[in-house]
Amino acid sequence: MYQTGLLVLTRPFANLRQNIPSMLQQVEKLVENTLYIHIQPTTQTSTSKPHDIFKLRHVSCSTDFRSVMREFYSTSASICTHLDVRILLGHVTKHQNNELWETGYNLKKSCDIVLFDDEKYVSKDKNLQNQLADYLVQNFKMKSIPNFDILKESAQDNLLHDVDSTQGEMLNLYDYVCLGGTFDRLHVGHKMMLGEACLLCKSCLTCGVTEQNMNKKKTLLELIQPIDERISVVVNFIEDVKPTIKHKVVPISDMFGPTITDPDLQCIVLSPETQKGGGIINQEREKKGMQKLDEYVIEIVEDICHNEYEEMKVSSSSLRKRILGTLIKPVVQKDDIPSVPYLIGVTGSVCSGKSSICKRLEGLGATLVNCDLLGHKVYVKGMLAYDKLIEEFGREIIGEDGEINRKALGEIVFSNPEKLNFLNNTVWPEIRRLAKEEIIQHKSEGKKVIVLEAALLLEAGWDDLVHEVWTAIIPRDEAIKRMIDRNRFSETEAAKRVDSQMSNEERWQKSNVVLCSLWEYEYTQQQVEKAWQLLQKRCSL
Structure with a gap:
């Protein structure tokens, strides 16, 4: 077993969505601790030739990308619960001239193995392997390339391989995005929320982390991690998945935090449980003469592993009980x-x-x-x-x-x-x-x-x-x-x-x-x- 792996995905979006479970099932047998996922799909069809994806800047801030990211996180909650899965987003930032560009990641953990999803691009052809190696060194700041491995294709993979892929609609991006939460024992629900916020953010992400007085009604509040530890984990995640944006991760002692003091904020990422709070925040901003925040509500991740004493959704309270x-x-x-x-x-x-x-x-x-x-x-x-x-x-x-x-x-x-x-x-x-x-x-x-x-x-x-x-x-x-x-x-x-x-x-x-x-x-x-x-x-x- 390898401690940390990097999964590079190049199949079209439609193919990726269909095969996320099978890919994760293969990966969880190889990687024990952390799995980084870099998504850079092609648009090839059955009549087109394979593109040199390592020279493309094709991945965009699209609804398709967001859908694949959500599917990876939600599926990982049931298939590979032991893995710290992180979808990398640094390559979706835009230049001022609106052209997509990529930047080098500075991953918190060095990779022990690189997993690749398509033999069409990495095979016995040494030129393609060398090209991939150059790409990884440049974009992931790897001093050396660890072992390569290629995920096996199933019958379903072959059937769906030559699928024309579109990017879906483009997401509405914001310079300044905010969100808040307890962020105790960072789980896939948190990652989905932070991932969506990072995806929407072009400049600076503000994240409020609740202090202990806000956690009094939480289940097993005694076991909630210290706030410094929770803040550190959030910072670590943001810097890992999207190093191109700035961040302000701060403790909050009430439901408002910086949302009613920072006029630059444009969008707030909410869960269904905190959606009502988003409306209250906007009421306060209006009273202060600030622009209302666009409210972006994410989906709840179902916890199919919960027992009768735990919540049906993936939650920190269930993790504390476990x-x-x-x-x-x-x-x-x-x-x-x-x-x-x-x-x-x-x-x-x-x-x-x-x-x-x-x-x-x-x-x-x-x-x-x-x-x-x-x-x-x-x-x-x-x-x-x-x-x-x-x-x-x-x-x-x-x-x-x-x-x-x-x-x-x-x-x-x-x-x-x-x-x-x-x-x-x-x-x-x-x-x-x-x-x-x-x-x-x-x-x-x-x-x-x-x-x-x-x-x-x-x-x-x-x-x-x-x-x-x-x-x-x-x-x-x-x-x-x-x-x-x-x-x-x-x-x-x-x-x-x-x-x-x-x-x-x-x-x-x-x-x-x-x-x-x-x-x-x-x-x-x-x-x-x-x-x-x-x-x-x-x-x-």
């Missing part, structure tokens, strides 16, 4: 922990579903060490922590049975950070000691996988006891709701408990695997089972 249960952060080897038994720390905020997750892991074959239950033991009369807590908080925390009343203690510490810190420093070392004793016992019994369930695993620093950290996350509002329902707390009291703990963002950034119990019980179980299966594979358990 990483639940997978390894999101490499496991760092800890030489001070024996490889057997394999230790997993399961943590999460209050009411995040840790217990349900651990119970399922136990059913799959893991051995459970419940630090929350061990925490109850350290409060018992006669334990070291018992006397220290009474000395600090007074005898009012003692219940009628002579034991510490944890509810009364909680009311004190969760409204006083200093007292909470004292409590933690008192009980955490004792819980750790008891947990290590249980781990040693299970190891002597030959247990292979041990799960350390601990709400405060990261806060207490117990992650140094385990090989991997698995975190259960739940939105703050849902955690508060669950606490009110389960513990009969007031909203204020529940909020104090939730806010006294580490945030979801802090937790998952220190975790190897993330799980979420926001949806149906069955979906949480599916995540756990996926995580368990992947664990077995990577650890050969």
